[in-house]
Amino acid sequence: MRVSLNGTACEIAEGDSLQEVVASLGRGARGLAAAVNGEVIPASQWPSYRLSPGDRVEVLGAAQGG
Amino acid sequence: MTDLLAIAGLKLSSRLILGTGGAPSLEVLDQAVESSGTEMVTVAMRRVDPGTEGSLLDVLARRGVRVLPNTAGCYTAADAVLTARMAREALGTDLVKLEVIGDDRTLLPDPVELLDAAEILVADGFAVLPYTNDDPILARRLEQTGCAAVMPLGSPIGTGLGIRNPHNIALIVESVSIPVVLDAGIGTASDAAQAMELGCDAVLVASAITRAREPALMGSAIADAVRAGRAARQAGRIPRRYWARASTSDDGRAEF
Numbered sequence: 001m002r003v004s005l006n007g008t009a010c011e012i013a014e015g016d017s018l019q020e021v022v023a024s025l026g027r028g029a030r031g032l033a034a035a036v037n038g039e040v041i042p043a044s045q046w047p048s049y050r051l052s053p054g055d056r057v058e059v060l061g062a063a064q065g066g
Numbered sequence: 067m068t069d070l071l072a073i074a075g076l077k078l079s080s081r082l083i084l085g086t087g088g089a090p091s092l093e094v095l096d097q098a099v100e101s102s103g104t105e106m107v108t109v110a111m112r113r114v115d116p117g118t119e120g121s122l123l124d125v126l127a128r129r130g131v132r133v134l135p136n137t138a139g140c141y142t143a144a145d146a147v148l149t150a151r152m153a154r155e156a157l158g159t160d161l162v163k164l165e166v167i168g169d170d171r172t173l174l175p176d177p178v179e180l181l182d183a184a185e186i187l188v189a190d191g192f193a194v195l196p197y198t199n200d201d202p203i204l205a206r207r208l209e210q211t212g213c214a215a216v217m218p219l220g221s222p223i224g225t226g227l228g229i230r231n232p233h234n235i236a237l238i239v240e241s242v243s244i245p246v247v248l249d250a251g252i253g254t255a256s257d258a259a260q261a262m263e264l265g266c267d268a269v270l271v272a273s274a275i276t277r278a279r280e281p282a283l284m285g286s287a288i289a290d291a292v293r294a295g296r297a298a299r300q301a302g303r304i305p306r307r308y309w310a311r312a313s314t315s316d317d318g319r320a321e322f
Contacts, residue, residue, distance in 0.1 A: 031156050032114060033151075034155075038144075040148065043155065059113065060156060063110050064110065065139075066110045066163060
């Protein structure tokens with residue numbers, strides 16, 4: 001199943017949760033936030049949040065700027 | 067004497083807020099944080115780099131400074147609101163420096179989108195610190211919306227052109243009762259002193275420090291300027307006069 005992760009097409013397994021997709025970025029959850037299709041999903045819901053084909057996932061963290 | 071900056075429910079002893087943009091490395095940023103004595107540092111929200119752990123946050127945590135997330139790079143109220151909500155989730159703070167810009171040449175705020183975003187975020191429980199134009203009327207509207215402060219620009223972001231319209235900054239200081247933080251345009255220490263002399267409660271500086279040849283030295287120079295400008299404001303400057311006025315009395319003057 002294909003989703004978009006931070007603007008890049010990404011193949012994930014059927015039934016993968018948001019937790020697993022965030023983890024695929026290779027860093028802990030600390031200091032990160034995730035939104036799916038423009039909606040913020042609190043970290044507490046990541047393990048139970050099932051993604052659908054075509055979902056747009058954005059994972060943001062603090063960066064230098066502003 | 068304690069002269070604390072009361073902003074968004076916080077009490078800070080430094081009136082210099084540091085921006086993190088432009089620093090060539092985290093080491094340089096760390097030195098700038100230390101030398102400036104800042105207690106609040108603003109960070110942007112960006113897509114995470116796979117594999118890199120949050121070392122920026124580690125640097126800031128080690129220095130014990132408060133993190134002020136911003137919505138840099140947002141062009142619409144909708145994007146800014148979503149970015150602020152993600153920042154709250156990621157960093158566990160209701161503070162947000164709200165930035166909604168109108169184009170990428172001037173990076174000037176889009177006042178219509180800014181006000182829309184401010185209304186939504188205030189209603190959502192955020193302490194909103196909007197980066198705004200040097201417009202006293204807009205500043206008042208933002209205050210009425212419930213913003214925790216207003217952050218008018220001195221000149222466009224990154225230009226270092228100083229305060230182009232000091233009279234408007236003075237008018238904003240007179241127009242609102244929330245803190246006024248001069249944001250953007252500061253090029254060097256004297257600009258920061260001028261902002262404080264005009265009655266601003268604090269200044270936010272990024273490029274002038276992070277892109278200086280010696281960022282740590284400029285950090286301490288601007289911190290000194292902020293303190294000097296604040297003291298001068300409180301001391302009360304003399305009125306400007308057209309003609310000279312002797313400081314020495316004519317009494318007892320010799321007649322040769």
